[in-house]
Structures are given as structure tokens and as C-alpha cells.
Amino acid sequence: MPLPPLVDPAPPLPAEEQERTLRHAVLPGLGEVGQRRLAAAHVAVIGAGGLGSPVILALAAAGVGTLTVIDDDVVELSNLQRQVLHRADDLGRPKTASAERVARGLSPTTRVRSRRERLTDGNAAELLRDVDLVVDGSDSFLTREAVAAATESLGIPLVWGALQGAAAQVTVFWSNPPRGASRVVLNDLYPTGSAHDAPSCAEAGVLGPLCLQVGGLLATEAVKLIVGAGEPLLGRILVIDAWGAVMSEVPLAASRAAVAPVSPPAVDVPEIAAAGLRSAREGGAALLDVREPWETARGVIPGSILRPLAEVLAAPAAFTGPVVVVCQAGGRARRAAEALRAAGVEATVLSGGYTAWVAATGTPAEAHA
Structure with a gap:
């Protein structure tokens, strides 16, 4: 079932923006009011790399009003195989600069707030304090844990994707969802520290086209939550095997430790x-x-x-x-x-x-x- 819309609609859009987003206006479940909700939304995108690139493209094109892009990296030649925001002329330049340029070209009404700094446990809550929703496209589990902790404390939804090699996962975490929805957080899937030993993208490789597929799914989840349409992936994980051309769904529920008022006794595991x-x-x-x-x-x-x-x-x-x-x-x-x-x-x-x-x-x- 759809969840309630995440934001109230903005005032009526300028005529040019109405024309630019006309295909949304006629789309059941979104429509003119939904488009105004997108215009009122403030989304933070963590990382402007393989996943962040298509997310930024899609959300800017969709007419999201404000995008905060957090990335401290510069464009390298090896990025261009999958990070579609950037061009050869961008080598050595901040990735956030590409995000500003591309978003402005797609949607003149979208405001991009660039934060060229590394998100950490110490600054995550401050960086994300004013946003309605976060999309995590980072490539480090230390960063992912910091993002998850901040969104949990702030009670805002986290659209989450992970990709290595030719496999990927997409889901939604939310510590304080609307009444009747399930509370699910990152720790229910990956307990703190449990995935730090996973190989890096440099070690495992990345299938470039899969980044676009996963980024599109992440952007779609964000749109669904903002406008209150469709069935978000809260409590479900979409698992993708690109080589096998298989997409499957796995249910995910909150661990008992996450919802119990008193932590249960630890299970003795030999x-x-x-x-x-x-x-x-x-x-x-x-x-x-x-x-x-x-x-x-x-x-x-x-x-x-x-x-x-x-x-x-x-x-x-x-x-x-x-x-x-x-x-x-x-x-x-x-x-x-x-x-x-x-x-x-x-x-x-x-x-x-x-x-x-x-x-x-x-x-x-x-x-x-």
C-alpha cells in the first residue's frame, strides 16, 4: 500500500515548468499535485559516483526542488566507465561541480546545494538535518553506517542501494515510518561492522550499466515516498543478478532486538x-x-x-x-x-x-x- 506523501505540495508551478514535467502531470498516482510535492521536496544524495550519478540525473529531471549533493571526491579517468554525470573534461574537478552543471541543465528550477566534504559520524546529522529524504549511493560501509545512524536519529527515510560486481540490492530503511508501516533500519540487514570486510569496488569491479539500473530504482523509490504513490521497498529488499537477468524480492523485518523495549538475552552461538x-x-x-x-x-x-x-x-x-x-x-x-x-x-x-x-x-x- 502507498504511504502518506512525505511533503506538502508547493504552490502552482510556473508555466514553463508545468510544460517540462507534463508527462508526470498526466501520470496516474503522481499528477499535478504530485509534481508540486516533488518541487517542494529536499533530497540529500550521498555520493556523486556510480549510483549517485543516475540518481541526481533522475531526480533533477523529475523536478525535485532541492538536491543536497555530498561528495568530497574529484573526477578520475576510471570513473567515466560508470559515473554518467561526469565527462572527460571534468577530470580533476570536484564531482559536486558536475552535479550542479547537469542538474541546472535538466531542471532550471532545481537548486543544488553542494557539500564538498566527507560525511562522517561527526557531521552526518548536521549535514542531513533539513532534508526530507536521503538517498545513499556511497561506496563505503563506514559512510553507510554514519548515514544510517543519522537518518535513524532524525526519523527520515533512507533509500539505500549497494552494488558490487554484477549484483545489487535496493531497499528503504525508516526508523519512524507512518503508523501501520514497519520500522526497518540498516542494522536489521547488516549489523554494525559486519560488512566492513566486503571487497571494495576496485577489487570486485563494477558493471557500468547496472549502475544506471540501480540508480533509476533508487530515484523511483524517492519519488514514490515524496508523492505517496506505489508501494515502497520498506520491509523488502530487491536483489538483482545482472549476469543472470534475475530480479528477486526478499522480505526484511526489524530484528527483535531493534523493537523490544528491553534487549533479549544474547544467543549463545558456538x-x-x-x-x-x-x-x-x-x-x-x-x-x-x-x-x-x-x-x-x-x-x-x-x-x-x-x-x-x-x-x-x-x-x-x-x-x-x-x-x-x-x-x-x-x-x-x-x-x-x-x-x-x-x-x-x-x-x-x-x-x-x-x-x-x-x-x-x-x-x-x-x-x-
């Missing part, structure tokens, strides 16, 4: 060392790897069952034990094992994860990709 993995498997334990596809593509322990963390959290009772849960270093595996054990599944964590197994066995990290 661990085994890499040296004990063989005996555990000989005893009938399956090996469950909960890393993302772009990580497992780089290497897995032979015989592993591959299920991303979100899928395990969505339906832990679908698994049978005993299982040994693996991630890159152990954080996500513990989160999955807690959910499995709460569902009655015997689950153990491989201490140190795939990294420890590689070190213990002397196996090249990508030998089993």
Missing part, C-alpha cells in the same frame, strides 16, 4: 576453528556461506551452500541443521547463526570466516571461484 571444519562436516554438518554473490564469486570453501545473509534472515526455519555458517570474517555469520538457532536450527560459526579458512589451509583466496 564457534569452531578452521582446523575443526573437516570433522564437523564428517559429522553431517552442512556449510552455509552467507556472503553476497560478488564475494562468493571470488572464492568459496568447496561444497558450500550459498545463501546471502538477507535470505537467511528472511526464512531461517527453511534450513535444517546442523550447519556451520561462514562469512568473510565472522560478523555476518554470527547474525545468521543467531537467527537460525532462534528458529531451532543447530548452527555454529566458522571462527574468522573464509579469511581464516584460506589462511589455515594455504588455499589461494580465489582458487574455488
